[in-house]
Structure formats: structure tokens, C-alpha cells
Amino acid sequence: MVYQFKVVLAGQAAVGKTALADRFVYQKFQEKYKLTIGVEMYTKKVDIKDETAILTIWDIGGQSRFESIRELFFNGADGAIFIYDATSSDSLFALHTWFKEYKRSNKMKYDISHNILVKNKIDLIKNVGEVISEKMINTIARDPNGRIKELYDVSAKKGTGVKKMFEGLTKLILDNR
Numbered sequence: 001m002v003y004q005f006k007v008v009l010a011g012q013a014a015v016g017k018t019a020l021a022d023r024f025v026y027q028k029f030q031e032k033y034k035l036t037i038g039v040e041m042y043t044k045k046v047d048i049k050d051e052t053a054i055l056t057i058w059d060i061g062g063q064s065r066f067e068s069i070r071e072l073f074f075n076g077a078d079g080a081i082f083i084y085d086a087t088s089s090d091s092l093f094a095l096h097t098w099f100k101e102y103k104r105s106n107k108m109k110y111d112i113s114h115n116i117l118v119k120n121k122i123d124l125i126k127n128v129g130e131v132i133s134e135k136m137i138n139t140i141a142r143d144p145n146g147r148i149k150e151l152y153d154v155s156a157k158k159g160t161g162v163k164k165m166f167e168g169l170t171k172l173i174l175d176n177r
Ligand SMILES: Nc1nc2c(ncn2[C@@H]2O[C@H](COP(=O)(O)OP(=O)(O)OP(=O)(O)O)[C@@H](O)[C@H]2O)c(=O)[nH]1
Pocket: 011, 012, 013, 014, 015, 016, 017, 018, 019, 020, 030, 031, 032, 033, 034, 035, 036, 037, 060, 061, 062, 063, 120, 121, 122, 123, 124, 154, 155, 156, 157, 158
């Protein structure tokens, strides 16, 4: 059986949504920041044991100027990856707003949607130190609007944890469909 799931990448501008999709789908990484205008779509096949899922990954532009059109992109999502930048507590706290938006815009599937919380850019922690405490993460992860099921630490630059993160979300969706 082949399933099709819509997955959205959510989070503040420049947290690395596009970088994570590029790493997972094309095994590439771009150092220079190029903001996403509106939305970019990716497709990738994921095999979990003897099941196959085709993920349609919606990489949403995080700049505030795209806020008004975002609801169209969230609609009908089976799962969401809420991403923050390991070097920015602001990007973590900003997720409260993204949760609310996601809930409002994905009414159709919100109750059965599976969502994970992802700390990206962990390769930079050695330079700047750890600026995000366990307590901060718990505060966000417990937000009832977020419905966060699992946490992942990743680096789009190094590739650390990226495949595991997408497979983890796929498994959550498959196990609870
Ligand atoms: N060191 C490091 N830099 C990263 C990582 N992931 C992304 N970046 C950099 O962070 C910047 C922003 O990455 P993007 O993927 O464009 O961010 P985005 O979330 O898609 O931004 P918007 O499209 O504006 O919403 C780029 O300069 C990337 O090279 C990472 O894991 N480590």
C-alpha cells in the first residue's frame, strides 16, 4: 500500500526550513540565505518497514509578509514539523504563534495531525554555546495548540538527524492514520 501525506515545514524566517527540505530531498546545502517566497513544494518517497509513503513537503515562507497566505498552505496537512534555530530563543518562542495559525488554518485535519518539534543548526552550538534551556523547550512542547509528539535535534548543514526526523514524522502518521 502506498500512502500520500502532506507535511508542512513551519517556523520563523531563516530557521532552516528550506535547508532541511533541500538536505532531505536533494542531499545539498546552501550557505547563502535565500528567503522562500510563498511556498515551495518537494516530493519524497519514504519507506517504513513494508509500507511506503509519498511525502508532499510544503516548505512555507516564514517572513511575516507571507502571513496572510499561509493558511492556504496549512490546510489539509497530515503532519507538521515546527522548526526553531538552536541559536535563537526568539525563534523557539515564536512557535506559539505558528501553532495557533496552524490550528486555525488546518481545521480539517488538526485533531489527527501529528507534529514534531525540531531544533535545527545544532552544528552552531559549539560556537555560540547553548542558549536554549530544557525548561524553554518544555514550555513550547506543552502548548496544547502544538500537539507536539516528539522532539528532534538536527543540522541541515551537516545532515545530522534529518532523515531520522522525516522518517519519525512519517511513522507517527502511519501508526495513527
Ligand atoms: N550553520 C547552519 N546554518 C544553517 C542550517 N540550516 C540552515 N542554515 C542557514 O540558515 C539560513 C536560513 O536557512 P533557510 O533554509 O533559507 O531558512 P528558511 O526557514 O527556509 O527561511 P524562510 O524561507 O525565509 O522562511 C541560510 O543561510 C542557511 O544556510 C544548519 O543546520 N546549520
